[in-house]
Amino acid sequence: MRPLPPAARWCLIVLGVTVCYFATARIGIQWAIVREQISPLWPAAGVALATPMLLGPRFWPGIFLGALLTNIALGPSLGTVLVISAGNTAGPMVAYAVMRRLGFRNELDRLPDAVLLVVVGAIGGTAVSAVMGTGVLVFGGALSPGDFWATALVWWTGDAMGVLTITPLLLLAPRFHMPKRVPLIRWGEAAALALFGLGTAVLASTTTPKLFVVFPVLIWAALRFRQAGALLCSLCVCTVTIFAAIRGLGPYGSYELATRMLHVQAYDATVGLTALTLSTIVLQRDRATAEITDAWRQITEMVDMIAPRQSLRSAITQHNEDEAQAACASRKWSR
Template sequence: MRLAARQLSPAARWCLIVLGVTVCYFAAGQIGIQWAIVRDQISPLWPAAGVALAVPMLLGPKYWPGIFLGALLTNIALGPSLVTVLVISAGNTIGPMLAYAVMRRAGFRNQLDRLPDAVLLVVVGAAGGTAVSAALGTGVLVLDGALGTGDFCATALVWWTGDAMGVLTVTPLLLLAPRFRLPTRVSLARWAEAVALAVCALGTSILASATTAKLFLVFPVLVWAALRFRQAGAMLCVLCVCAITIFAAIHGAGPYGSYELATRMLHVQAFDATVGMTALALSTIVLQRDRATAEITDAWRQITEMVDLIAPRQSLRSAMTPPQREPDTGDELAG
């Protein structure tokens, strides 16, 4: 299979990857549509936005047509008109591509092993680029008459926060995916800890969605995940928390039932954003600490090896050099 892939022409390979991106975006969009609360297409959690930002980071910006085609296929059945769908699809493409360009220029690295990378992902990727998509999409819906002018702010808010949560929860996992390796020789205690973490994450997420007084319970679990399972464990917990709290907000359950839709979504998205930023920042700091510790350990090993090489030579030189005779103090005084 690898040999056949190498024999493909560059154009055929480009088309194949664009097709794969289109399918991935469309699949993520179908998941997001299940959560839609405005016009059956604006969702408070839009995983496709996370896919759109990850594509240029992992594959390169030349595969942007896959994002556009995926957005087009996702929105074309929802209307309201072809021109509107084209503009929305263009906004879904321009936003992540613009965020990618800014982040790359600022020195972003896919490894997410530095705190500035996490800050760039949150500020530029999750907040900046998604605002462009939300503004273009909501604006064209208002111009087309599908939305009233008075609905612009509330709709744009849900659109923007939904895209931002998609970036904050999905993009880090996709960036970590190329480095994922199946664990080997993992102790039973480690598996037991992972299962316990999953159960606690699910349980605290449900409790946090039941009453305001229990919202804080998710944060100890996030700290546990970040310290013991690094970014992968922390972001999986974030995805679990966000999905359950958004489900509760959509259905008016728990602490969100007494508010109007816009206020309800603002509260839940503020909480989810806090959860996501906390987990991402803490896990990145832990990873950065691990890297610094590994560098110090490696430097100490190199110094030890150099000392081991130098010590025998120094001992041999000392043995071959005859000791110098010290002058007799008594003879000098007599002279």
């Protein structure tokens, strides 16, 4: 089969990004609490940041088109929708550029990578989209100036949570390989982790003193199931927390919208950073152990190769010494 021309391949990838962004945006809209458009959990933001990281920055039109298709039906006007879509594109592209400049790697196998993803990707880049989008809504008359900060906080929280929960999973996906043989006890442990993860996430959303019960489960997931387990647990906790905040349940029910979103942002950012940090440290430990094991194997092979040669050299040296002694003894007898 003849390979596709570069232009056709570019168009297909852009179309795929557009579809992925639109599909995840439709999921996020189901939780919208401001104008049926602004959600405290926006998975499309995670897709938007992962796109340049995995595919390259030249596929940014897919992000823009996906945002345009999502927002065009929500209004309020074409100009406003274009600015919002531009902000949805500019935020992740700016975060991508800064993270690459600072040496970010998609493998997420170093502690600085996890910190960059949280600080620059989830907190910094998403602020660009939130400010641009909320600002144009206020400028266009769709929102009152007094609602700017509350709306911007919801927007910012939703995009940040999308980056924290979705982007790491997408970065991990190309390197994930399902083990061929998994013991039955391992499946049982995974099921128990999923049950405890969901249970503690729900329990943490009931009262403030129970917020911290999720962290032992995150430690368990990171130690036993590495990045995949820790990130999935983080996604579960963040989703349940945001659902509780939307409904005004548990520790979030007594606050105004802006304060509620700040609390959710701080808590979910802590959960996401903990999951990323722990799983990255465990990955670094595994890599160091593998390197030490490999170095020990190489040293053992070198010793095994040197030992026979050393024995042969000793035998030759001993033989030469014996011959020299025999020759010396022969000369003495001849005298």
